[in-house]
Amino acid sequence: MPRSNFRMQRLFLRQILAEGARIEADRAQANYLVNVLRMASGDRILVFNGRDGEWLASLEVEGRRACRIALEEKTREQVAPTDIDYLFAPLKQARLDYMVQKAVEMGAARLRPVLTQHTQVTRLNLERMEANVIEACEQCGVVAVPSVHEPLPLARLIEGWDVTDPGRLLLFCDEGEESQNPLQALSGIERGPLAVLVGPEGGFSQEERAYLRRQPFVRPIPLGPRVLRADTAAVAVLSVVQAVLGDWV
Structure with missing residues (x-):
């Protein structure tokens, strides 16, 4: 797919x-285009709508x-996103804004809050x-x-x-995780539908870690020797996953 004209x-x-369509901008869009820009x-x-x-x-x-x-002509065809869900424990507003924007930039297809x-x-x-999400898509x-989902408790x-x-x-x-190398954890995994889960800034509880590790569809992954803030972890894990199993390959 060709890159966007930045x-x-x-x-x-x-x-x-569609070709030839004439669309009325809403008031906020008109103000931004005419008075701000x-x-x-x-x-x-x-222009884009995520479908066409x-x-x-x-x-x-x-x-x-x-x-x-x-509308005059199509510049890029619609493509399916990389099939990677980003699951995360909600953060305070400023860091949540940053995390959402970076997850979009890194190619997450769905944003799914987890309690x-x-x-x-x-x-x-x-x-x-x-x-x-929309602002990040426009800029990048x-x-x-990506779609935004309602929050769910981890057990549910x-x-x-x-x-x-x-x-x-x-x-x-x-x-x-005893290992510090995420590449070892990803070795042997075939490319396919994935979800990535990052916990809260206080980390997962011991009960939650044990519960997750018992599930046959769960694989733990480390993120190196340093403790990362939750919003930094989003960029780190999605970078590694995209490089090994996603659309960077």
């Missing part, structure tokens, strides 16, 4: 995208509060998470927009795994 402004739209009629942008690929479009500005987006014994935050603003040329997630995620291997970042 010199052009990208915009996420929820409408169906100071774009004018005839200026071009790239990426399109070149031109603006039709109607005053300072309204504009239309006229553990040491989770500090149990109530999530899913709309804010989705806004961070992502065409396949694991108990229903064979029903909701049959055949998907779960890698959980285990700071108690």
Whole structure:
């Protein structure tokens, strides 16, 4: 798949995208394009909706509060995301924003909050998470927009795994793993549907670690000799997984 043109402004739209379509920008989008970026009629942008690929479009500005987006031609076909779910214990807002953006950049297909014994935050603003997902997609040329899921308790997630995620291997970042080399843990795993689980900043409890290790679909993975913050761990583990089993290969 060709890379996105990073010199052009990208915009996420929820409408169906097709050649010749003229789409009315909502008020927030019109204000951003016309008043913040100071774009004018005839200026071009790239648009995407996570379903119909990426399109070149031109603006039709109607005053300072309204504009239309006229689609011209498709620049990139829609692609399926790498089949990697990112599961995480929710964090406080600023670090959660960062983590969500980085998980999108690293190619996670689905963002799935998990409530553990040491989770500090149990109530999530899913709309804010989705806004961070879209912003990261716009900025980084992502065409396949990751989905955001409702949080689930760890036990409920694991108990229903064979029903909701049959055949998907779960890698959980285990700071108690004796080995420090994640490549050893990934050796011998065939490429296929994966999920990566990062715990809270307090780590998994001993009961949770033992519970996870008893599951036939779970594989523990270390992240080196240093203790990482949960948002840093997201980047670290997704980098390693993408390099060995994902779309970096």
